[in-house]
Amino acid sequence: MKKDFLQVQDFSAKEIQEVLQMALAFKKGKLKVKPLIGKTAALIFHKPSLRTRVSFEVGISRLGGNSIYLRQEEIDLGKRESIADVARVLSRYVGLIVIRTYSQTDVTELARWASCPVINALTDLSHPCQILGDLLTVYEKLKKKEKFSIAYLGDGNNITNSWLELATQIPVDLRIGTSETTWPDRSLIEQAKKAGKSKISITSDPDEAVSGADVIYTDVWASMGQKHLADEKRRQLAAFQVNSALLKKAAARAVVLHCLPANRGEEITDEVMDGPQSAVFDQAENRLWIQMGIINLLLKSTKKRK
16 A cells, blocks of 8 residues: 655654655665665646656655656646546556645645655645645754744745644644634644644734744745735735844844745845845755655555555
8 A cells, every 4th residue: 555745744743754764875875775776757737847856856866766857738637537447557667656736635636546655745735745845944954953934924825734733643842823814724833732742823913923933934925826816815914024124033053045946025024035044055955965865765655654
């Protein structure tokens, strides 16, 4: 039986730590396994991406495999062909499917019918690979693994949702600073609070959110596919810009994160993004290493279950 990674909660706390350890070992050149030798991965991308595509293609190559990139016009899930049929056909050709699309339901359906592991490389609801890469970056920069405080400022999007998912597995002090009209998924908020592992707070006051925080995180205010909402989002979220004045209210050595691409001058200023507390480009690099760890764990788990 195969294992998938469709949301953060598909990994236990122990598995998350195992993936982090493997990612660090890959990064330091201490782990040189090649579980994809003789195998091909299908990359289904309905949303274009720089970091996600390149990091997966490079990681798959480093793990001994090769990849095929499939755009929306080549594999229009559920329209030209049923998701079930696509999954079953691809499973005859490839040993791994990576999908970046809009609907979480489509990803779940694809994984249901695929006989090889499926990785969610982003949906409108969730971005699990990004969040594990973020966690790796936080651990590297803060030099600690105990509970840390992170202030997410801006739109309640898939990044926020996935941090809420992570909060059910790893103890964090998660503070979400956003307007009353741009909250993340409310069911995930309740789920994170009910899990009881983490402290979860939501505020419309950016100063309150960042006060003494170890990490400040932001993202674009209008996600891909929402550009028609850009002007409205700017009005709603202007107070949540990550700038030097706001950064001074966080912990003295607070780390600044942004999953990129950034609209410089909107959600984050050049001064902060290019400043000494920014870990944005280390964060981008860590996507490569964490995804190699994720792939390695999935293939190991799938092999054990056969």
